[in-house]
Amino acid sequence: MQFVSEHPIPELVNPQPLIDLLRGEGAMDNIWSDEELPYIWSRQLSASLIDEFKPFGAAAALIAQTLGEAADPPIRTFEDLLHHRAPPVELLRQVKEMAKRDAVDPESSLPKPITAALYHISILLGRSVCRVSIASLPDVKLFEAVRWLSHQGWLDERTVELLRHHTRRLSAELLPNTDVPRSDDAVDFE
Numbered sequence: 001m002q003f004v005s006e007h008p009i010p011e012l013v014n015p016q017p018l019i020d021l022l023r024g025e026g027a028m029d030n031i032w033s034d035e036e037l038p039y040i041w042s043r044q045l046s047a048s049l050i051d052e053f054k055p056f057g058a059a060a061a062l063i064a065q066t067l068g069e070a071a072d073p074p075i076r077t078f079e080d081l082l083h084h085r086a087p088p089v090e091l092l093r094q095v096k097e098m099a100k101r102d103a104v105d106p107e108s109s110l111p112k113p114i115t116a117a118l119y120h121i122s123i124l125l126g127r128s129v130c131r132v133s134i135a136s137l138p139d140v141k142l143f144e145a146v147r148w149l150s151h152q153g154w155l156d157e158r159t160v161e162l163l164r165h166h167t168r169r170l171s172a173e174l175l176p177n178t179d180v181p182r183s184d185d186a187v188d189f190e
Helices: 014-021 034-046 049-056 058-072 078-082 090-104 112-128 141-151 157-174
Strands: none
Touching: 034 078, 034 112, 049 058, 049 078, 049 090, 058 090, 078 090, 078 112, 090 112, 112 141, 112 157, 141 157
């Protein structure tokens, strides 16, 4: 029987860091190549929220499960959460905190750009959809991070469109009486 995946596993560009890791020689930091990031992002989007929160404790997993099941439609994956019309603010806050912990944990299996994407997108959705600030990050820094994200070739088109939509929405609220254009050019998506 041959297993065929919708998201094929890429060949490792440089297998040495993984070999070192399996031998117990080295941390997870910097073992992923840029070519592998699209696959990792795709995998992260399809990952079960409950499974991703289990390493942070049973309470975190239970909160994710409860909030996800209570949503309409239910939220089971990161993709469900990021593209939900009314994501629970507490679930966005949990994703932000998980990404923040992963970003500083040298043993985290997620590459730093992936954790940065989860962190900043959850903050953007909190501000734009839930109308709540879930971080002390100034809006200008959030827009800079979103601009950086929009230029990452590994980000899928649906997520880039999500960034565009919510950036325009938030820009219109924050800059209603200025001469700053409220178009894609205003946040340099091209």
